Amino acid sequence: xxxxxxxxxxxxxxxxxxxxxxxxxxxxxxxxxxxxxxxxxxxxxxxxxxxxxxxxxxxxxxxxxxxxxxxxxxxxxxxxxxxxxxxxxxxxxxxxxxxxxxxxxxxxxxxxxxxxxxxxxxxxxxxxxxxxxxxxxxxxxxxxxxxxxxxxxxxxxxxxxxxxxxxxxxxxxxxxxxxxxxxxxxxxxxxxxxxxxxxxxxxxxxxxxxxxxxxxxxxxxxxxxxxxxxxxxxxxxxxxxxxxxxxxxxxxxxxxxxxxxxxxxxxxxxxxxxxxxxxxxxxxxxxxxxxxxxxxxxxxxxxxxxxxxxxxxxxxxxxxxxxxxxxxxxxxxxxxxx
Amino acid sequence: xxxxxxxxxxxxxxxxxxxxxxxxxxxxxxxxxxxxxxxxxxxxxxxxxxxxxxxxxxxxxxxxxxxxxxxxxxxxxxxxxxxxxxxxxxxxxxxxxxxxxxxxxxxxxxxxxxxxxxxxxxxxxxxxxxxxxxxxxxxxxxxxxxxxxxxxxxxxxxxxxxxxxxxxxxxxxxxxxxxxxxxxxxxxxxxxxxxxxxxxxxx
Numbered sequence: 001x002x003x004x005x006x007x008x009x010x011x012x013x014x015x016x017x018x019x020x021x022x023x024x025x026x027x028x029x030x031x032x033x034x035x036x037x038x039x040x041x042x043x044x045x046x047x048x049x050x051x052x053x054x055x056x057x058x059x060x061x062x063x064x065x066x067x068x069x070x071x072x073x074x075x076x077x078x079x080x081x082x083x084x085x086x087x088x089x090x091x092x093x094x095x096x097x098x099x100x101x102x103x104x105x106x107x108x109x110x111x112x113x114x115x116x117x118x119x120x121x122x123x124x125x126x127x128x129x130x131x132x133x134x135x136x137x138x139x140x141x142x143x144x145x146x147x148x149x150x151x152x153x154x155x156x157x158x159x160x161x162x163x164x165x166x167x168x169x170x171x172x173x174x175x176x177x178x179x180x181x182x183x184x185x186x187x188x189x190x191x192x193x194x195x196x197x198x199x200x201x202x203x204x205x206x207x208x209x210x211x212x213x214x215x216x217x218x219x220x221x222x223x224x225x226x227x228x229x230x231x232x233x234x235x236x237x238x239x240x241x242x243x244x245x246x247x248x249x250x251x252x253x254x255x256x257x258x259x260x261x262x263x264x265x266x267x268x269x270x271x272x273x274x275x276x277x278x279x280x281x282x283x284x285x286x287x288x289x290x291x292x293x294x295x296x297x298x299x300x301x302x303x304x305x306x307x308x309x310x311x312x313x314x315x316x317x318x319x320x321x322x323x324x325x326x327x328x329x330x331x332x333x334x335x336x337x338x
Numbered sequence: 339x340x341x342x343x344x345x346x347x348x349x350x351x352x353x354x355x356x357x358x359x360x361x362x363x364x365x366x367x368x369x370x371x372x373x374x375x376x377x378x379x380x381x382x383x384x385x386x387x388x389x390x391x392x393x394x395x396x397x398x399x400x401x402x403x404x405x406x407x408x409x410x411x412x413x414x415x416x417x418x419x420x421x422x423x424x425x426x427x428x429x430x431x432x433x434x435x436x437x438x439x440x441x442x443x444x445x446x447x448x449x450x451x452x453x454x455x456x457x458x459x460x461x462x463x464x465x466x467x468x469x470x471x472x473x474x475x476x477x478x479x480x481x482x483x484x485x486x487x488x489x490x491x492x493x494x495x496x497x498x499x500x501x502x503x504x505x506x507x508x509x510x511x512x513x514x515x516x517x518x519x520x521x522x523x524x525x526x527x528x529x530x531x532x533x534x535x536x537x538x539x540x541x
Contacts, residue, residue, distance in 0.1 A: 006410045013400070013417060017424035024428055028435040124512045181512065 035087055036060045042083040043073055048151045050074040050173035063088060074098075075152065075171030098172040098187040100155075100165045104140035105197040105213050105260060107160030111139050112210040124181050132182075135210035138199040140184060149179030167262060194247040198258040201234045215258045221250035224286060248309035249286045266308035267323040269301050274320035281312040281321065345482050347470045350537065352486035358456045359494040360524075360531040365456030369495060370520060372447065379499035383492025385447045387485060390460050392429065393422045394484025397461040398477055411465070418461045426452045460487045497527065 039060040047055040051072045053062050062068035063084060070088050071081035077097050085091055117126050117133040123145035126132045132141045142161035149155075154169035155176055165176075167190065177185045184199040196215070200207055204216030217235040229243035230250055239247060248266070251259035271281075277296040285291045290306050293299030301312075301321075313321050356362055359369045365386075372382040397418050405411045430448045433441040451457060464480040467473065475483065501523055510519050 005408055006413055009404060009408060009410055010413060010417060010420070013404075014420055017420060021424055021427055021431075024431050028431040030434045128511065128513060 048173040097190040099170040103199040106211040107162045110212045146176035193262040197260040224249040224253040268306040284315040349486040353490040354534040357490040364459040373498040382447045387488030390484040390488035398480040
């Protein structure tokens with residue numbers, strides 16, 4: 001019988017409090033802006049913090065209060081921006097989607113190690129103990145600090161020992177950029193497929209000794225880009241992504257192959273019957289021997305050699321050249337481009 | 339009746355000598371969680387004082403007039419958790435309705451306090467014996483103990499927040515950044531507060 005007293009007491013206290021809270025929640029009900037919960041539903045829910053607010057709920061609240069831009073969600077991209085803007089009854093202004101890229105591809109095969117690192121498997125720890133095991137002081141350490149910072153599983157350490165971004169999974173939140181102690185991850189516009197995969201500021205002769213894919217500051221890429229979208233700064237080319245430039249020639253001309261082209265197969269140029277044989281395209285082509293042909297006769301492009309840079313499209317007076325290829329479903333003719 | 343010296347003794351004891359965070363090691367979670375900014379530390383401190391005062395008085399009444407009367411004071415822990423949780427919920431709702439400004443200031447910290455062991459701690463201590471008088475805590479003594487324990491918590495939180503704001507500018511080694519250096523700071527502060535044990539009110 002003794003058990004009844006405690007059961008009764010705790011039970012009645014619980015019941016009393018429960019009923020009290022129930023009544024209070026009805027009596028003290030406060031209208032909460034329903035847009036907050038609706039916005040929260042369309043957000044990705046990763047709580048990555050790229051918007052600058054504490055989590056998705058913080059962002060949703062800030063949008064409703066007018067403190068945040070409806071398109072402020074970076075991982076959600078334009079789709080989420082439009083949904084949020086619809087809820088708020090405004091039109092979305094979307095920015096260009098960005099992806100992270102790792103500016104280093106000197107893995108175990110290419111970059112020389114000067115020591116064996118057996119410590120904590122983290123880039124910060126490796127830097128504290130003698131600034132990493134690589135000779136290159138700007139190379140990827142491959143210990144995965146950025147991988148752990150990525151909320152979307154878009155970063156991986158390759159078998160070769162460098163970090164690589166999966167552009168499909170990358171949402172552009174920028175967490176890895178902040179996490180990398182070497183500061184060799186940056187955001188580039190998603191539309192751009194070519195980027196410089198080297199961050200080394202040493203002089204060429206020095207770089208050659210310890211990395212076979214390191215930038216030797218030869219400036220060939222600058223010369224290959226007449227638009228001026230590449231500039232040398234402190235022994236390293238800086239790519240201007242805002243310029244209308246595809247960097248294909250620079251990538252092709254680089255002797256150390258320190259550019260990375262995310263496109264595996266590029267479309268190649270093709271000359272059709274409108275060719276009048278003027279030969280203007282031959283000197284314009286950056287690849288020696290890719291365009292051949294006699295004067296006043298239809299020229300031919302070697303599909304094996306063509307890199308698909310599209311320079312000849314602009315040079316062709318009768319608009320006889322167009323790009324064809326596996327990756328581009330629609331052909332870009334010189335007429336469209338002009 | 340409670341003598342005024344007893345109340346002063348309780349206050350100094352709760353704020354300095356037996357500071358909840360730095361010598362009883364209770365309520366450490368919000369102590370580390372909400373001590374990044376001075377403004378939020380003050381907000382959290384105020385909320386804790388408020389809830390501790392409410393919890394002390396409510397649990398004292400329930401303990402004296404229900405639990406002890408029926409000889410079921412072994413149920414203290416579970417009943418107190420129940421009461422504190424419901425109380426915090428109720429306070430949150432009432433604040434949201436009647437004082438939106440205060441709710442905005444304290445609102446996000448209130449749910450955190452529901453499970454704060456310092457609040458449960460003060461409720462449990464109030465059921466024990468007042469070491470100054472040798473008698474059980476009276477209602478007024480419990481209330482004072484609750485409020486001053488909250489003040490002690492707020493003091494520790496504000497000191498910590500002040501130090502952490504300065505630490506932001508310090509050149510801390512990468513591996514020690516954030517919580518690790520904060521733990522060490524908290525340890526040093528606890529050692530410093532050990533000095534108050536010399537203020538021997540408890541004979």
